[in-house]
Amino acid sequence: MTTDGEETRQTANQETVRRLISTEPVLIDVCPAIEAVPGFQPNTILTSGAPMPWEDVVGGQREAVIGAARYEGLGVDRAEVIKRLDSGDIDLRACSDLHCVGSVAGVYSASMPVFVVEDAKSGDRAFCNLYEGSSPRRLNYGCYDEEVQVRLEWIRDQLGPTMRSLISAIGPLELAPIMSRALHMGDELHSRNNAACLLFLAAVLDRAGGLSESAVLPALAEVVSDQYFFLRLSMAAAKCMADRAHGVADSSVVTAMAISCNGFGIRVSGLGDQWFTGPPPLFQGHFFDGFTEEDVSWMGGESIMAETVGLGGFAQAAAPALQKYQGGSVSAMVERNLQMYSITVGEHTHFRIPYLDYRGAPVGIDIFKVVETGVTPVMDAGLAGRSGGQIGAGVVRAPLECFEAACAAYRDAHPMMS
Amino acid sequence: MTTDGEETRQTANQETVRRLISTEPVLIDVCPAIEAVPGFQPNTILTSGAPMPWEDVVGGQREAVIGAARYEGLGVDRAEVIKRLDSGDIDLRACSDLHCVGSVAGVYSASMPVFVVEDAKSGDRAFCNLYEGSSPRRLNYGCYDEEVQVRLEWIRDQLGPTMRSLISAIGPLELAPIMSRALHMGDELHSRNNAACLLFLAAVLDRAGGLSESAVLPALAEVVSDQYFFLRLSMAAAKCMADRAHGVADSSVVTAMAISCNGFGIRVSGLGDQWFTGPPPLFQGHFFDGFTEEDVSWMGGESIMAETVGLGGFAQAAAPALQKYQGGSVSAMVERNLQMYSITVGEHTHFRIPYLDYRGAPVGIDIFKVVETGVTPVMDAGLAGRSGGQIGAGVVRAPLECFEAACAAYRDAHPMMS
Numbered sequence: 001m002t003t004d005g006e007e008t009r010q011t012a013n014q015e016t017v018r019r020l021i022s023t024e025p026v027l028i029d030v031c032p033a034i035e036a037v038p039g040f041q042p043n044t045i046l047t048s049g050a051p052m053p054w055e056d057v058v059g060g061q062r063e064a065v066i067g068a069a070r071y072e073g074l075g076v077d078r079a080e081v082i083k084r085l086d087s088g089d090i091d092l093r094a095c096s097d098l099h100c101v102g103s104v105a106g107v108y109s110a111s112m113p114v115f116v117v118e119d120a121k122s123g124d125r126a127f128c129n130l131y132e133g134s135s136p137r138r139l140n141y142g143c144y145d146e147e148v149q150v151r152l153e154w155i156r157d158q159l160g161p162t163m164r165s166l167i168s169a170i171g172p173l174e175l176a177p178i179m180s181r182a183l184h185m186g187d188e189l190h191s192r193n194n195a196a197c198l199l200f201l202a203a204v205l206d207r208a209g210g211l212s213e214s215a216v217l218p219a220l221a222e223v224v225s226d227q228y229f230f231l232r233l234s235m236a237a238a239k240c241m242a243d244r245a246h247g248v249a250d251s252s253v254v255t256a257m258a259i260s261c262n263g264f265g266i267r268v269s270g271l272g273d274q275w276f277t278g279p280p281p282l283f284q285g286h287f288f289d290g291f292t293e294e295d296v297s298w299m300g301g302e303s304i305m306a307e308t309v310g311l312g313g314f315a316q317a318a319a320p321a322l323q324k325y326q327g328g329s330v331s332a333m334v335e336r337n338l339q340m341y342s343i344t345v346g347e348h349t350h351f352r353i354p355y356l357d358y359r360g361a362p363v364g365i366d367i368f369k370v371v372e373t374g375v376t377p378v379m380d381a382g383l384a385g386r387s388g389g390q391i392g393a394g395v396v397r398a399p400l401e402c403f404e405a406a407c408a409a410y411r412d413a414h415p416m417m418s
Numbered sequence: 419m420t421t422d423g424e425e426t427r428q429t430a431n432q433e434t435v436r437r438l439i440s441t442e443p444v445l446i447d448v449c450p451a452i453e454a455v456p457g458f459q460p461n462t463i464l465t466s467g468a469p470m471p472w473e474d475v476v477g478g479q480r481e482a483v484i485g486a487a488r489y490e491g492l493g494v495d496r497a498e499v500i501k502r503l504d505s506g507d508i509d510l511r512a513c514s515d516l517h518c519v520g521s522v523a524g525v526y527s528a529s530m531p532v533f534v535v536e537d538a539k540s541g542d543r544a545f546c547n548l549y550e551g552s553s554p555r556r557l558n559y560g561c562y563d564e565e566v567q568v569r570l571e572w573i574r575d576q577l578g579p580t581m582r583s584l585i586s587a588i589g590p591l592e593l594a595p596i597m598s599r600a601l602h603m604g605d606e607l608h609s610r611n612n613a614a615c616l617l618f619l620a621a622v623l624d625r626a627g628g629l630s631e632s633a634v635l636p637a638l639a640e641v642v643s644d645q646y647f648f649l650r651l652s653m654a655a656a657k658c659m660a661d662r663a664h665g666v667a668d669s670s671v672v673t674a675m676a677i678s679c680n681g682f683g684i685r686v687s688g689l690g691d692q693w694f695t696g697p698p699p700l701f702q703g704h705f706f707d708g709f710t711e712e713d714v715s716w717m718g719g720e721s722i723m724a725e726t727v728g729l730g731g732f733a734q735a736a737a738p739a740l741q742k743y744q745g746g747s748v749s750a751m752v753e754r755n756l757q758m759y760s761i762t763v764g765e766h767t768h769f770r771i772p773y774l775d776y777r778g779a780p781v782g783i784d785i786f787k788v789v790e791t792g793v794t795p796v797m798d799a800g801l802a803g804r805s806g807g808q809i810g811a812g813v814v815r816a817p818l819e820c821f822e823a824a825c826a827a828y829r830d831a832h833p834m835m836s
Contacts, residue, residue, distance in 0.1 A: 185603045
């Protein structure tokens with residue numbers, strides 16, 4: 001690359017990170033996807049990963065899509081749902097197409113409530129649907145049965161409306177301050193959200209003077225007692241930040257990472273809506289009792305949006321309590337975290353890591369740095385099993401191929417720079 | 419020491435730590451000291467430190483005692499209060515005499531509400547009065563004026579009764595589980611209690627189904643928003659644990675550490691009610707703007723009961739966020755924490771430090787190990803100023819002299835062992 005080209009790229013990368021860091025994600029509403037998400041149709045189903053045609057959707061992710069369509073009543077039975085997916089009557093799209101972000105299979109249907117997160121400055125919005133709960137059998141892990149359906153109906157009919165009236169009563173809630181503080185309390189906001197849940201609770205109570213007569217607070221307490229509740233807010237906030245950082249001309253910074261049943265994909269700020277894909281990521285972690293590597297099934301995952309903005313694996317040293325969950329040691333976590341500074345172009349100004357003497361989290365993954373160093377992004381993740389459900393947890397590494405493909409595309413798009 | 423004597427001592431020390439660790443502190447009530455604390459009289463004033471006569475109480479601690487007596491109406495004016503203290507009409511005693519534990523000057527008067535913490539197994543109780551709030555001008559920092567008085571009245575008339583009805587409604591609240599979890603969320607439960615405050619809130623909400631119609635929850639939220647609220651519960655729990663560990667024959671384990679205006683004191687499990695005193699501790703930390711070492715005034719402090727049971731400085735590696743408050747670095751904190759294993763006889767089984775790969779906190783300070791290694795206990799502390807108020811925060815080290823005196827007394831009491 002020429003010196004001029006290199007300078008242009010560096011400037012663009014700094015601007016990308018500046019936009020990302022300066023985003024002010026605010027929770028403004030909780031309501032059905034069809035009401036909140038521009039472009040969502042009654043027959044829309046979203047799923048995780050780089051956009052792909054229905055015929056490429058296999059395994060647990062396929063089951064999750066079918067389950068979401070059945071749950072939404074987009075067919076009288078499984079056979080009809082599959083027929084309508086085959087024919088295109090059901091409009092299957094990628095979460096990212098509609099500023100949504102998906103957990104594991106990441107399926108959305110029209111009636112599912114979503115967190116609506118808005119950047120206070122630009123008004124840009126991102127969305128994430130709600131956590132299904134701690135049962136290993138969840139729609140997003142490819143399971144759909146009566147128990148799953150009942151839980152989804154509770155989320156739609158009880159939890160969603162309760163959350164909506166809560167937010168309506170207390171007003172818009174800034175998420176970045178909660179996230180910054182949670183990093184000082186042992187969370188990395190991907191696999192661990194314990195502190196953020198409690199800080200969310202405290203923030204609500206702090207503004208809930210007139211709410212105590214209603215049933216809102218006990219309901220909220222019940223939700224927050226589930227230590228993954230905040231993850232969906234963290235994901236929506238991260239999506240809001242990453243989308244704000246997307247579209248900076250000449251930038252080689254990654255603005256989305258996503259897993260699907262077919263592998264790993266990334267999107268780059270300066271390379272438009274193109275996705276660069278590779279094989280599934282490499283898993284290092286531990287399996288829950290009775291499961292082995294043979295049971296692993298990749299069925300999607302976009303919670304790694306957290307890593308895209310400097311959280312999760314990129315702030316692992318903030319969350320030493322994860323070592324047990326992930327089967328590793330603290331020193332390994334710190335080492336992995338430090339490694340991420342070699343592939344990023346900035347350090348976060350308000351997401352800081354106490355154990356690294358309050359150094360800002362590494363942020364802004366540069367595709368060229370990844371390829372030059374051979375160091376790929378480290379991500380905290382739950383692991384799905386072939387027969388559905390979560391079967392393990394740990395750390396995954398992105399495959400190098402996506403970054404190589406993105407670098408090649410960048411060079412093609414910038415012939416003057418080469 | 420003979421081999422037999424050494425074996426007897428080691429066995430006694432293990433028993434001491436076993437008792438300490440197996441204590442199950444439960445918050446059972448919040449009520450006025452005179453109602454809760456056996457032996458508390460209407461004219462009793464308690465203060466921090468090894469027991470000492472009134473004429474030895476000087477500086478800010480003297481001001482705090484006078485202030486507490488005036489607040490309690492034990493004289494029509496300052497002059498009368500001093501006269502009654504001089505004559506012994508006002509009964510000045512050490513907090514430790516009545517199973518209480520004092521913050522800084524540690525003054526208690528009869529009407530002040532206290533947390534009542536009971537060991538679920540033995541029924542033994544310990545007490546701590548309530549946090550005055552974040553103003554640098556507090557009675558416990560030697561300040562007494564109308565503002566301080568109004569705040570104390572609010573605690574007595576509003577906060578205390580509110581807390582009492584809350585605990586009465588939800589039932590006894592186990593503190594050890596909250597403390598264990600807080601250590602995984604960046605607290606060391608002395609200078610940092612942020613997570614414990616939120617966990618307390620969550621525990622209350624979890625059991626507060628029927629409470630929402632009252633004003634209890636908003637009041638509680640207000641209190642818990644003050645990040646030192648839980649410290650007094652941590653102190654009472656620590657006092658309960660340490661008192662349970664006191665009185666094991668032949669044990670050389672420290673069961674109390676306390677600061678007064680005259681210096682540092684310790685009590686030892688196997689050496690009865692005798693205190694061993696030395697000069698004030700050495701301060702390493704940072705001063706708030708405008709203050710220097712010259713402004714320091716030692717006016718007492720028993721929050722170091724936390725360190726006596728394996729918290730605070732003994733769990734510093736759990737709380738990297740304290741580095742700013744204390745003006746140090748994470749590596750210094752970890753190093754100090756690791757040093758404490760060389761002067762303790764056990765590792766806590768449920769107070770564990772994630773950053774040390776979940777190693778149990780060092781617990782059970784052995785006076786002989788301190789003297790042999792020359793390593794003295796490290797304690798997290800706020801610092802009081804000559805003219806009242808808090809003027810800094812950091813780490814203090816206990817003076818070696820107390821431990822030398824205790825070792826000499828131990829040898830005197832165990833001539834057969836020498």
